Amino acid sequence: MPPLEDKSFTSTPGKFKVERTHAMNRQLHRCFASASTMFLWVIFLIALTASYLSFRRFVDSGSQYFAASWGGFQWEKQVLNSAQAHRSGGLSVLVTGAAGFVGTHVSMALKKRGDGVVGLDNFNNYYDPTLKKARMYLLQDHGVFVVDGDINDQRILAKLFDIVAFSHVMHLAAQAGVRYGMENPHAYIHSNIAGLVTLLEACKSAYPQPSFVWASSSSVYGINEKVPFSESHLTDRPASLYAATKKAGEETTHAYNHIYGLSITALRFFTVYGPWGRPDMAYFSFTRNILQGKPITIYRGKNRTDLARDFTFIDDVVKGCLGALDTAEKSTGSGGKKRGPAQYRIYNLGNTQPVTVPTLVSILEKHLKVKAKKIVVDMPGNGDVPFTHANISLARMELGYKPTTDLQTGLRKFVRWYLSYYGYSHGKPSN
Numbered sequence: 001m002p003p004l005e006d007k008s009f010t011s012t013p014g015k016f017k018v019e020r021t022h023a024m025n026r027q028l029h030r031c032f033a034s035a036s037t038m039f040l041w042v043i044f045l046i047a048l049t050a051s052y053l054s055f056r057r058f059v060d061s062g063s064q065y066f067a068a069s070w071g072g073f074q075w076e077k078q079v080l081n082s083a084q085a086h087r088s089g090g091l092s093v094l095v096t097g098a099a100g101f102v103g104t105h106v107s108m109a110l111k112k113r114g115d116g117v118v119g120l121d122n123f124n125n126y127y128d129p130t131l132k133k134a135r136m137y138l139l140q141d142h143g144v145f146v147v148d149g150d151i152n153d154q155r156i157l158a159k160l161f162d163i164v165a166f167s168h169v170m171h172l173a174a175q176a177g178v179r180y181g182m183e184n185p186h187a188y189i190h191s192n193i194a195g196l197v198t199l200l201e202a203c204k205s206a207y208p209q210p211s212f213v214w215a216s217s218s219s220v221y222g223i224n225e226k227v228p229f230s231e232s233h234l235t236d237r238p239a240s241l242y243a244a245t246k247k248a249g250e251e252t253t254h255a256y257n258h259i260y261g262l263s264i265t266a267l268r269f270f271t272v273y274g275p276w277g278r279p280d281m282a283y284f285s286f287t288r289n290i291l292q293g294k295p296i297t298i299y300r301g302k303n304r305t306d307l308a309r310d311f312t313f314i315d316d317v318v319k320g321c322l323g324a325l326d327t328a329e330k331s332t333g334s335g336g337k338k339r340g341p342a343q344y345r346i347y348n349l350g351n352t353q354p355v356t357v358p359t360l361v362s363i364l365e366k367h368l369k370v371k372a373k374k375i376v377v378d379m380p381g382n383g384d385v386p387f388t389h390a391n392i393s394l395a396r397m398e399l400g401y402k403p404t405t406d407l408q409t410g411l412r413k414f415v416r417w418y419l420s421y422y423g424y425s426h427g428k429p430s431n
C-alpha cells in the first residue's frame with residue numbers, strides 16, 4: 001500500500017489541483033500585497049530621505065549663518081550702539097586695524113570724547129594675537145565694539161556700511177614692519193594693496209561716502225637724503241616692499257579721490273612707539289630681550305654711523321589722527337559718482353627729533369635698570385633706511401599737530417606699561 005499521504009495525493013489529483021491553485025492564488029495575492037506594501041514603503045523611505053536631506057541643507061545653511069563671527073540681530077545691535085556718537089556733531093568712525101597698536105589708541109580717544117566708533121580687525125598672527133585680544137577687551141570696556149573681519153571681505157564691509165552711515169573711515173589695518181617683507185612679501189600685497197582697494201570700493205559706493213584718513217609711512221621717503229623729510233620731497237625710491245606698498249597706497253587713494261570724489265588724508269607715521277605697542281618693533285623686542293638677559297642686535301650704517309629714527313610717541317600721533325579727522329572735508333561723490341573735486345592731503349606725523357638706536361638702548365637700560373648685552377652688526381640690506389627725520393610744519397599748521405613727548409618720557413611710559421602687562425619675569429626661564 002502506498003503511504004497514506006501518497007494515496008491522498010495521487011487519488012484526488014483534481015482536488016489537489018484545485019486546492020493547489022487556491023494556495024498559489026493566496027500566495028500570489030500575499031506576494032502581490034507584500035510587493036505593493038514594499039513599493040509603498042520604498043516610496044515612503046524615498047520621501048523621508050528627500051525631506052531629511054532638504055532639512056539638513058536648511059539646517060546647514062542656517063548654522064553657517066549663525067556660526068559666522070558676524071551677522072545677526074544681536075551683532076547689528078552691537079555695531080549700531082558702538083557707532084552712536086554721544087556728543088552733538090560727533091563723528092561716526094569705522095576704525096580698521098582697531099585691535100592694532102595705533103588703532104586701539106585712536107579708537108579709545110575718539111570714544112572718550114563722545115564719537116561713535118566701530119572697530120574692524122582680522123586678529124592675524126603676524127605678532128601675538130593674545131595682545132590684540134587684550135587690546136580688544138580694553139576697547140570693549142570703553143564701549144567700542146570690534147568686529148572680527150578682514151578688509152578684504154567685501155560682504156562684511158557692505159554690511160557695515162549698510163547699517164551705519166559712517167562719517168569717517170580711519171584706515172589703520174595694514175601689514176606693518178619693514179624687514180618682514182623679505183619673508184612674506186605677499187602679506188603686504190594682500191593687506192596694503194588688495195585690502196585697501198576693497199575698502200576704497202566700499203567707501204566709494206557708500207551713501208554717504210565717508211571721509212577717508214589712513215596710515216601711510218615715513219618709509220615712503222626711502223633712500224631720500226634731503227632732511228628733514230617734507231611732504232613735497234620725491235618719494236619714488238622706496239627701500240622696502242613695505243614702503244613700496246605704502247607709496248602705492250598714496251597713489252591708489254589719489255585715483256579714488258580723482259574718480260569718485262573721496263576725501264583723502266594720508267598720515268606718514270614716523271616710528272610710533274608707546275604702551276600697548278607692537279612686539280615686532282625694536283624698542284619692544286629690545287625691552288623683552290634685555291629683561292630676559294638675551295642679547296640684542298644693534299644695526300649700524302655705512303662707515304660705522306649710528307642709525308637714527310624720529311621716534312614718535314603714540315599720544316602725539318593720536319592727536320594728529322584726531323586733528324586729521326576733524327579737519328577732513330566731506331567726500332563729494334554719491335552713488336559711486338563724483339560730484340565735484342574733493343580734498344586730497346598728505347602729512348608727516350613725526351617728532352622732529354631723531355634719536356640714534358644706541359641712545360634708545362641706553363634709555364631703555366636706565367628705565368629697566370638692566371644692562372643690555374649688545375651685538376653691533378652692519379645693517380643688513382633688508383629694507384632698512386639709515387635715518388628718518390620729519391618736517392612737521394604742514395601738520396602743525398593745518399592739523400594743529402604739536403608733539404610734546406621726548407623719547408626719555410615716552411619710553412618711561414612704555415616700560416611702566418610693559419612691566420605691568422608682562423611683569424619683570426616674563427619669558428625668563430624659571431629656576
Ligand SMILES: O=C(O)[C@H]1O[C@H](OP(=O)(O)OP(=O)(O)OC[C@H]2O[C@@H](n3ccc(=O)[nH]c3=O)[C@H](O)[C@@H]2O)[C@H](O)[C@@H](O)[C@@H]1O
Nearest residue numbers: 176177178217218219269270271281282297298299307384
Ligand atoms: O616709521 C615708519 O614708517 C615705520 O616705523 C617702523 O619701522 P622702523 O623705523 O624700521 O622701526 P623698528 O623696526 O622699530 O626699527 C627701529 C630702528 O632700530 C633698528 N633695529 C631694528 C631691529 C634690530 O634688531 N636692531 C636694530 O638696530 C632699525 O634698523 C631701525 O633703525 C615700523 O615698524 C613700520 O611699521 C613703520 O611704518
